[in-house]
Amino acid sequence: MNENLFASFITPMILGLPLVTLIVLFPSLLFPTSNRLVNNRFVTLQQWMLQLVSKQMMSIHNPKGQTWTLTLMSLILFIGSTNLLGLLPHSFTPTTQLSMNLGMAIPLWAGAVITGFRNKTKTSLAHFLPQGTPTPLIPMLVIIETISLFIQPMALAVRLTANITAGHLLIHLIGGATLALMSISATTALITFIILILLTILEFAVAMIQAYVFTLLVSLYLHDNT
Amino acid sequence: MDVKLELPIWILMQDFIPKGIAVVFQKGYYQYYKYLSMKKGNVAGLSMVLAAYVLFNRCRSYKELKQEQPSEYH
Numbered sequence: 001m002n003e004n005l006f007a008s009f010i011t012p013m014i015l016g017l018p019l020v021t022l023i024v025l026f027p028s029l030l031f032p033t034s035n036r037l038v039n040n041r042f043v044t045l046q047q048w049m050l051q052l053v054s055k056q057m058m059s060i061h062n063p064k065g066q067t068w069t070l071t072l073m074s075l076i077l078f079i080g081s082t083n084l085l086g087l088l089p090h091s092f093t094p095t096t097q098l099s100m101n102l103g104m105a106i107p108l109w110a111g112a113v114i115t116g117f118r119n120k121t122k123t124s125l126a127h128f129l130p131q132g133t134p135t136p137l138i139p140m141l142v143i144i145e146t147i148s149l150f151i152q153p154m155a156l157a158v159r160l161t162a163n164i165t166a167g168h169l170l171i172h173l174i175g176g177a178t179l180a181l182m183s184i185s186a187t188t189a190l191i192t193f194i195i196l197i198l199l200t201i202l203e204f205a206v207a208m209i210q211a212y213v214f215t216l217l218v219s220l221y222l223h224d225n226t
Numbered sequence: 227m228d229v230k231l232e233l234p235i236w237i238l239m240q241d242f243i244p245k246g247i248a249v250v251f252q253k254g255y256y257q258y259y260k261y262l263s264m265k266k267g268n269v270a271g272l273s274m275v276l277a278a279y280v281l282f283n284r285c286r287s288y289k290e291l292k293q294e295q296p297s298e299y300h
Binding site for chain 1: 267287
């Protein structure tokens with residue numbers, strides 16, 4: 001049982017060829033592009049949703065920060081669609097792999113921070129010391145702020161990995177428990193099944209919320225630095 | 227171990243050149259097309275794609291799932 005629990009998280013290979021590339025590229029199939037003015041309902045729904053999200057997320061930025069709109073919108077679409085597709089049975093979720101989340105978090109965070117250091121050097125350095133700190137505390141506080149700055153990409157990646165992995169594991173465990181309980185006591189199995197349904201609803205919400213949180217935090221780091 | 231394969235009769239009637247196989251798929255496609263309008267973009271089209279994805283993943287992980295089957299002897 002122990003080995004089977006984590007079996008769904010190994011990278012899928014088929015005959016030695018990496019299948020994970022195809023699985024990562026698959027969500028892009030679900031977002032068709034269209035050059036028409038009036039599209040079919042599928043594309044219209046997606047365009048409406050994208051407009052809503054981009055207005056809500058990018059309105060706080062100045063024009064320099066708004067050049068990041070394409071990056072951040074593709075990010076939230078990718079993470080949201082990958083997480084939601086991972087809730088289908090037997091599917092592999094690329095965002096459960098820490099390697100991939102680190103690969104998304106570190107370049108984006110580094111881009112925001114380096115932009116801030118290049119364009120507004122004094123303001124970026126001033127972030128290391130909050131206003132109104134008493135003088136004896138200054139060295140320690142600078143160290144603490146540096147650590148908190150460098151931990152941001154790690155926290156971004158680990159937050160996404162841990163949330164999605166934990167959700168998938170819980171679904172596996174409770175599903176297995178429901179199956180095992182069916183032969184022992186039907187009422188307990190029913191209760192466990194209801195818990196499973198509630199958990200699945202939660203996982204749908206978590207899938208979308210995590211995408212939002214990731215993108216929001218990147219945009220906040222950007223806002224600090226532009 | 228005797229394995230008896232029973233193919234439906236029509237499959238033996240088709241010619242197995244590549245063009246013949248393509249004609250079979252084309253006929254099936256046009257027969258099905260009247261149920262699904264691709265231009266409007268409906269829920270059935272999307273759910274077909276997702277169902278194919280689930281099936282694909284099930285085939286991929288069949289070996290690991292085989293150990294969880296409840297009955298050993300069929």
